[in-house]
Amino acid sequence: MVKKKILITDEVHPLLLDGLTLRGFAVDYWPEISLEQARELIAPYTGMVINSKIKVDAGFFDKAHHLKWIARLGSGMEIIDAKAAEVHGVKLISSPEGNCNAVAEHALGMLLALFRNLTRSDHELRNGIWEREKNRGEELATKVVGVIGFGHTGSRFVELLRGLNVKVLVYDKYKQLSSIDARYTVVQDVSEIQESADVISLHLPLTAETKYLVNEEFINKVNHSFYLINTSRGSVVNTIDLLAALHSGKIRGACLDVFENEKPASFNKEESALYNELYRLPQVLLSPHIAGWTHQSKQKIASTILEKLDRIVNQK
Numbered sequence: 001m002v003k004k005k006i007l008i009t010d011e012v013h014p015l016l017l018d019g020l021t022l023r024g025f026a027v028d029y030w031p032e033i034s035l036e037q038a039r040e041l042i043a044p045y046t047g048m049v050i051n052s053k054i055k056v057d058a059g060f061f062d063k064a065h066h067l068k069w070i071a072r073l074g075s076g077m078e079i080i081d082a083k084a085a086e087v088h089g090v091k092l093i094s095s096p097e098g099n100c101n102a103v104a105e106h107a108l109g110m111l112l113a114l115f116r117n118l119t120r121s122d123h124e125l126r127n128g129i130w131e132r133e134k135n136r137g138e139e140l141a142t143k144v145v146g147v148i149g150f151g152h153t154g155s156r157f158v159e160l161l162r163g164l165n166v167k168v169l170v171y172d173k174y175k176q177l178s179s180i181d182a183r184y185t186v187v188q189d190v191s192e193i194q195e196s197a198d199v200i201s202l203h204l205p206l207t208a209e210t211k212y213l214v215n216e217e218f219i220n221k222v223n224h225s226f227y228l229i230n231t232s233r234g235s236v237v238n239t240i241d242l243l244a245a246l247h248s249g250k251i252r253g254a255c256l257d258v259f260e261n262e263k264p265a266s267f268n269k270e271e272s273a274l275y276n277e278l279y280r281l282p283q284v285l286l287s288p289h290i291a292g293w294t295h296q297s298k299q300k301i302a303s304t305i306l307e308k309l310d311r312i313v314n315q316k
Contacts, residue, residue: 003024006020006025006049007028008049009030010054011031016302025047035053035054039059042067044066045064046068046069047070052076055080056085057081058081061090064088071308071309072093073095075094075153076205093308093312096153097300097304099291099294099301110231110257113285114255114285115139116135117135119285145199147184148171148172148200149202157201169184170185171189171193191221197226201230202230205232205233206235211236212236213237216241225251225252229255230254232258239278240274243278246283255284256286257289258291259275262289
């Protein structure tokens with residue numbers, strides 16, 4: 001009997017490799033493969049495990065003659081043409097459960113580090129500079145935190161805020177939420193967050209509706225200066241408008257793990273100037289899209305994919 005072939009296009013935990021092999025699949029593990037190579041080689045594969053570098057559009061499906069399922073490492077299904085997948089009968093597996101805690105911890109860690117000037121004071125002290133008053137920080141307690149998006153990551157972020165004596169406002173356009181949980185207050189319109197939030201944290205997928213959600217208009221509607229956290233997708237925030245608001249002080253500080261362009265080597269002249277200006281601002285804390293990147297999340301993502309794959313197989 002010929003084994004069904006699986007193509008894995010990114011780094012994964014050994015648990016996933018072993019699990020697929022135990023389930024009778026022939027696994028080709030090529031984490032360095034390019035999108036172009038994957039397109040040319042996909043024809044004989046039954047399943048594929050991908051991360052953000054592999055964009056599966058309608059043309060990709062036309063070459064994937066035997067493909068039955070695609071598993072996404074983490075969240076962010078915008079990299080797959082879902083309508084084309086449905087037309088071709090390809091099942092889609094996402095695994096946000098695997099890294100939601102990692103992302104939530106990272107968001108909270110960035111916010112606390114920004115509030116307490118940890119990166120700046122660490123850098124100064126390593127260079128022999130002892131500054132206390134200049135590095136006097138802010139406390140998170142009593143602040144109002146607005147959480148936009150209440151999926152796996154947004155809900156976990158709220159869990160972590162429990163016990164920190166903050167007021168949490170939650171907005172999610174697509175979920176029916178209840179306010180019975182004392183940890184947060186559900187609001188019916190994002191304007192309620194704009195009216196009172198000291199901190200706004202984004203936990204959203206990238207869609208046509210969420211692209212540039214945070215732009216000049218959104219920022220101007222926030223009643224006072226605020227802090228912004230984005231660990232979701234870079235294009236949810238308009239970088240030019242963000243930079244202008246940081247310069248004006250309307251945005252007091254930003255914690256950014258994601259960016260519109262996450263390939264510095266591909267920056268054009270305008271992007272280079274834009275990001276270099278952003279990188280120089282001391283009130284901005286930056287990380288290279290690693291919020292969901294922990295040793296634990298790598299294993300949990302593997303487990304999640306295997307569990308969901310088993311459900312698909314058992315449905316047949």
